[in-house]
Amino acid sequence: MSLKSFFARQFAAIIHAKTQKWAQNPVATQQKVFQYLIRQAETTQFGKDHHFNQINNHDDFVRNVPIRDYEALRPYVDRVVKGEENILWKGKPIYFAKTSGTTSGAKYIPLTKESMPYHIEAARNAILSYIHETGKADFVNGKMIFLQGSPILEEKNGIKLGRLSGIVAHYVPKYLQQNRMPSWETNCIDDWETKVDAIVEETFNENMAVISGIPSWVQMYFEKLKEKANKPVGELFKNFNLFIYGGVNYEPYRAKFENLIGRKVDSIELFPASEGFFAYQDSQQEKGMLLLLNSGIFYEFVKAEEFFTENPKRYTIGEVELGINYVLIISTNAGLWAYNIGDTVQFTSMKPYRVIVSGRIKHYISAFGEHVIGKEVEAALQEAMEGTDIRVNEFTVAPQINPDEGLPYHQWYIEFENEPDNLEEFALKIDRAMRKQNVYYDDLITGHVLRTLVVTRVSQNGFQEYMKSIGKLGGQNKLPRLSNDRKIADALPLK
Structure with a gap:
């Protein structure tokens, strides 16, 4: 010693x-x-x-x-x-x-x-x-x-x-x-x-x-x-x-x-x-x-x-x-x-x-009254990844209020290190975990106000590119886990 x-x-x-x-x-x-x-x-x-x-x-x-x-x-x-x-x-x-x-x-x-x-x-x-x-x-x-x-x-x-x-x-x-x-x-x-x-x-x-x-x-x-x-x-x-x-x-x-x-x-x-x-x-x-x-x-x-x-x-x-x-x-x-x-x-x-x-009191999704917070989306993703070799670099979530067709939904933007074999199946696993995390979200799915969530792949280093584009790369800057609008979502480079 x-x-x-x-x-x-x-x-x-x-x-x-x-x-x-x-x-x-x-x-x-x-x-x-x-x-x-x-x-x-x-x-x-x-x-x-x-x-x-x-x-x-x-x-x-x-x-x-x-x-x-x-x-x-x-x-x-x-x-x-x-x-x-x-x-x-x-x-x-x-x-x-x-x-x-x-x-x-x-x-x-x-x-x-x-x-x-x-x-x-x-x-x-x-x-x-x-x-x-x-x-x-x-x-x-x-x-x-x-x-x-x-x-x-x-x-x-x-x-x-x-x-x-x-x-x-x-x-x-x-x-x-x-x-x-x-x-x-x-x-x-x-x-x-x-x-x-x-x-x-x-x-x-x-x-x-x-x-x-x-x-x-x-x-x-x-x-x-x-x-x-x-x-x-x-x-x-x-x-x-x-x-x-x-x-x-x-x-x-x-x-x-x-x-x-x-x-x-x-x-x-x-x-x-x-x-x-x-x-x-x-x-x-x-x-x-x-x-x-x-x-x-x-x-x-x-x-x-x-x-x-x-x-x-x-x-x-x-x-x-x-x-x-x-x-x-x-x-x-x-x-x-x-x-x-x-x-x-x-x-x-x-x-x-x-x-x-x-989470953050300003960082939430409540476009339909569900008030989903950061802790809930993090826990849901973690549960969906358990027992798999899926690895995530970064992610954020936004509401899709006006889809081209069908019901509105929560859209998860994920940059994968190791992707799931079946993206839709992985999205359903996250969705099931989210419904356990947030009873209001579960009610909206059950009541056919929302459809189950959609996972959209972000290109490699896409979140870094986004943070760089707004002058917030590195230091103490952090990406919001979720937003009640699509300002971040619409600016991300997709795979």
């Missing part, structure tokens, strides 16, 4: 004990965070406008602070961007995480000196949690790669701005610097395809032990490695045994990844966003990710089915139930207040509180 792996195990035990302390006292922990946030922001412009000095409990907060998305909060954010102080949080942010919003154009999410450390600690603690549970720490002696955006930062009115993953690159601890890849120069390459090619060249002969990134973009890296080496990634990197990912559900990619790697590897799921680091997988045995209740974020939850009604009930952590689809609402020490990040979650455990990301 190396000295580094020995100390990693010791540190992991310390962090585990600290985590258990707040995880076993969830309501009290969240109440403490709530009071801290309100009192700290009492004298900010937002705090004055919303009478924070009169807020003592959650009911007061609900009365005074409505749920907002970025557009609704924008008047305040714009003032922060202009360089004004004490608007959403005390002082000025130290960074803006710049994201590309679908309706808002560029979004500037503030990161403060209070919020930034939690982004770094959460990623670190996810790895330490894995070490504590499994006892595996030898990977700390190998090379690690984090596929991320460029760390080159701009400046706006004295505040640095860039992609979150690029900002985080500036915070890699010194003890990991010599293990970290790619080089700073390669990381700064802006064009994603050029960057992946350079990463392949840099890492090809290295002892890679940990690989991290959004699955769809890691997949591109693995494909190029396998092509260059003419053998599976797991044979090229014999000590590669840990894959860390976030942003999308890994399950639809798992069969393809295991084929590219040539064997199974452990994985850790993360739930990070520019607005905060919300959860990480704390157990290889249990489903879901540990919700981080002690990280400067106060959580509220609104049932997805009630979200678009007037004044839906806002639940706190002690009021949630298992298996319900909730819209995640956050208030943070970066100055986001009752903020809708757009993600929906379901609780898989309440001792401790663990969640899965079930």
